[in-house]
Amino acid sequence: MAKILIADDEQSIRNAVGFYMRKEGHEVVPAADGDEALRIFEEERFDLVILDVMMPGHGGYEVCSAIRDANPHIPVIFLSVKDSAIDKNLGFKLGADDYVTKPFEPSELVFRVNSCLRRGSGAVLHKSGDQAxxxxxxxxxxxxxxxxxxxxxxxxxxxxxxxxxxxxxxxxxxxxxxxxxxxxxxxxxxxxxxxxxxxxxxxxxxxxxxxxxxxxxxxxxxxxxxxxxxxxxxx
Incomplete structure (x- = not known):
């Protein structure tokens, strides 16, 4: 089980994402905007963060930058209606591990969350020959x-x-x-x-x-x- 922070100013999105994450057995902590997300992140420990890009107060990009300054290793996934290559590239440059565009299939987000949480499991490919x-x-x-x-x-x-x-x-x-x-x-x-x-x-x-x-x-x-x-x- 993982502890996940979900920050989105749309309550319907928070509720839907929270529902599917809990079905996977994860603990969910919601935040209604970027300022609340930063406050909660400073007070609690999380295994993964899901951020809406466009939120009141501090936006998702700003929150991601602050999270990266505090913890460069925690997986961060962006949710956004912005689907251009420029927006996605900016998200990854700021340190996101994934970028999901709205509207999205809940099952797709579940796959991506679980993939981030596994981070590196099965990622070792050994062979004979050159070794470090x-x-x-x-x-x-x-x-x-x-x-x-x-x-x-x-x-x-x-x-x-x-x-x-x-x-x-x-x-x-x-x-x-x-x-x-x-x-x-x-x-x-x-x-x-x-x-x-x-x-x-x-x-x-x-x-x-x-x-x-x-x-x-x-x-x-x-x-x-x-x-x-x-x-x-x-x-």
Whole structure:
């Protein structure tokens, strides 16, 4: 069972989402606007947050930024009537793990919530051949990049880098299989889950975010390389 914060200024949406989350066995805490969501988030611990983008007071983007400052790992899902690529890209840049447009099928949101909560379960793809230095439950070292698996911590040249849950899961998947080329769909299935309904294009957004955080020059990456027309690999 997970504890989920649901922030939306429409009571009907809060009630509907809450109903389906409780059917899944999750505990739900509703918030009617962004200000209330921030206050509740500061007072209680949550496993996942669902945010409406357009709310009175602080909007969903502002709330997400504040949540990311406090906890870079908690999964955040946006709900919004804004369905343009620009709006979705902004949501992901601010640290969202998923973006669901209204109106939506309750079953789709349930799939996406459960996928986020599983974060990384089954996301390890081992093979013989190249292996990173370290162990599965210890640390993985690739050049100046160090991943501490148990604490989900990442360091570049000794400096800790804050990653979101999905960013970490993608990095860990690839780091456990260095020089293995992963197609976008493979990453999507491993990290978001095979029941994820969205486009594999979301993977490119997260790769850009990862490079901005772990590469000295994201335009000339040395860790995460693109194999054009195929996918990505880490070296």
């Amino acid at each position: 230095t370290g162990s599965d439950d210890g640390s993985i070292e690739l050049g100046d990049l160090c991943i501490e698996v148990a604490t989900r911590s990442v360091f570049v040249s000794g400096v800790r880098i804050d990653l979101t849950a999905k960013e970490f899961d993608i990095l860990l998947l690839m780091a456990r299989n260095p020089n293995t080329v992963f197609a976008r769909q493979q990453i999507l299935d491993a990290v978001w889950g095979v029941d994820y309904y969205g486009s594999a294009g979301i993977v490119a957004v997260f790769m850009r975010k990862l490079r901005q955080k772990i590469e000295k020059d994201p335009s000339r990456p040395v860790h995460i390389l693109t194999e054009w027309g195929v996918g990505y690999r880490i070296v």
